[in-house]
Amino acid sequence: MYWADKLVDEIVESGKYQPFWVDDMKTPSGRVHIGSVRAVVTHELIYRVLQARGEKATFSYVLEDHDPMDSLPTYLDEKKYRKHLGKPLYKIPSPEPGFESYGQRWGQEYTEIFNSLGVHPKIIWGSELYLSGKMNALVRLCLDKAGKIRAIYKSLYGQDRPSNWYPFQVVCKNCGKLSTTSVTGWDGSKVTYTCQVDAVDWTKGCGHQGKVSPFDGHGKLPWKVEWPCKWKVIGVTIEGAGKDHMSDGGSHDFAKLMCKDVLDYPVPFAFSHEFFLIGGHKMSSSKGIGSSAKEISEIIPPYLIRFLITRVKYNRAINFDPGGMTIPDLFDDYDEAAKVYWQDPKRNLARIFELSRVSGKPPKEQFLPRFRDVARFMQHPEIDLDKKFAEVKDSALSKGEEETLKERIKYAKIWLTGYAPKEEVFIPSENISRKAKGLSEIQKQYLVVVAELLGQDWKTPEDLQIALYNLAKKMGLPSNRAFEAIYLALIGKTHGPRAAWFLLEHTEVARKRFGEISKK
Template identity: 25%
Template structure:
């Protein structure tokens, strides 16, 4: 029987395709530094967002795939914070904005924390990043740009940039406008008089001395070493320098950064190292197919997704088709949750080769989550879509209402012994209250629809007591009734049930819904629709 490593060599899932680039680079041996290094970057002028989650999740998936392909090679993942960048503008969503405005231009780790909880604004946002990554169980090592610059660990790389100054300028200048070219330098000195990060031309370059000369804000000429945190680099040269200094082997980036990746790669080669492997993922679109913009606010935030669905569903969304532009808006959430549940269910009995192609394998690093085994034992098998429709039919204000129905359908299940299901219940109530309830529109049935609903009502009134939760039998009954009435197509019958009974254009598998919601309760829904016409 083939080993997991042998199966991984043939696996087609994109994380394995990416990981094989590293195998081609190093084989089954570690590079000279002793490990393969994965990196993700973070700009701490703002809080972590959905893109941060996606980049770390996707990189983790590639790392896990590589660990199967080369199990004897150590790996590390650096979450690198560019916290020595100068603060360019005051964010809108922070307190004490006037205080922060007095420190514009200073490194983020030198700007006082407007929240008053940390050493600096950079330290505050770094702490938020670590808490954010920790909450999802990511395995990573946090790295601070300020620490690397000021500790001297970047010194050898910065001196290399100084030695190759003209070559790096030759790479950068053709990418800049005429006005920017006149003052550009890859080095950004820290002003000794104001502490700000300066974008000024270099008056002298002294590779032998390891210094540069520039004009400070007070008009004085200053000679400063490029080492020890006295300067930082413009972000594109900084990226290439970091790859060289750390020996980064893998880093992905958004499609919009392809030109920057190419420039950083050229600079990394100039310094004497091979750029990392990686790929460029596509950007997200809104519900109209337009590129998501922070300034427009036309996207879906991570906080919004996680109000309505578990992080595993977001990880699935990030896994699927990373090179394709995808719409990111509220309506994709329920499908993502149910797709995640389906993939986990398949993973439980899948043969090893197929398991490696299953997104749930990559989300859970090859392990079936404990909740899935518990759900098997309790035989709940409730989809998120069913829970959403239950919330709608019951007009659920809280989880207790939902559990009243669930307990009748699956008596062994409780919030205590089914914590993942309980989380889904909470998400379903929140999604229904915020996103579904305000848009519900019921309509009266046509004559054809009324006749079919009356037959369904009569069938439910006579339904055997020992078949009340038999979803398959209920589904067959609904199906047969629809076939006996002159609908243009059977889909029109199910659309009738959704629009007339549930007030929405899409809905669940009706047999499963009736089994969960209740035969008597569904009959009451039909009575209301037939009696009042429109609710």
């Protein structure tokens, strides 16, 4: 049985966790990294299975734009944004026009990427939960029960919080920072706070002291305290988290004690999902490290991203390196899953294919042009791809199959341009290869005349191909050495697509390159 079906069995058969409310959350601190996409797709799979079974369920995603900026992504203007470190994301200006805040800028990228993958959660903004007053009762409860929360820190971590420590941080009235403030008093209506100069090592507080109401967005609860409070205020009954949060003594253990000792709220159904690694490395959206989800969404289609996530059990790491033959192999695996679905829909691989769909039901059985063949054939200008794959299929392509071919041509171009191994690429190189610089004088002379031939108007590639052979014969240059010169000059290899078709496809590049080589 597929893992999402097993989890839903466990959830439904327990008789708990109703009404079913699946939730995930993330701080929109920068570009969306693919790990966040894995998390939201994993939650959406549970929601999708619940719905398919006829269960009434809700699916939400909290964009934590009330959180402070605690680091500067590498792509930000440091001079402009360093002064905003420590401030809530919803109060920081967007790096681009058209957005109300920094948090909204990146939050919108989250939702756009999610939607492209067929994930459409109800979006909840963290700032709105506070500013609207929805968190007020929980803020009051946590301040009133600060002693119990101190006791949780003591029991879990052995930390002695002083009697004047309160689980709340104020947005400083003077400098606007949140990360640097500490609350030392609570009189039932206002908190007393200090904006500490050296509270953290990545920004400075201003030293201001004051009293302010903790309600209506004037501050926020610390993350470990806040997480279970949001479960209660939203009504969450199902939420997993990364293994860092789910480890012994981690944020989830703290949240469970909060539910029991402070909130009187049942702990949602939980599961620990593993990381999504790029080339073996974990990514960070706040630091701008690793491939962003947007970048990956530009090199493979949405259903393939879903397939990449869906086929791996939630508690196993995914390691994706777009270089080499990874992408052609991924297309092969997807095509195999499609064939299994069409032939034996009860198998696990068929279920994976079904849940990889962005929307709607999977298509009826059809011919799928192999991605690596598309990439290879499209580099041969003499090959008509529609006709070629009709030959492979042994009948004309349907309209749907033609669309699939067009899509694969699009992604094959991207793969060939930036990710394919050198031996798979027959595209003119940016620079003259070392071997091309070592061509014999007669080969260089041959290229000079070929460049002149390319200035003529050729009715067919066949005519040019004959002219290339005749020129080599006239110059006393063996044809294999003549064509070797063409390929080495353009692609740095001794072989390639049929020369005339390739030259007519890249005429201007070829004429310029041949002229440069003749002068070496």
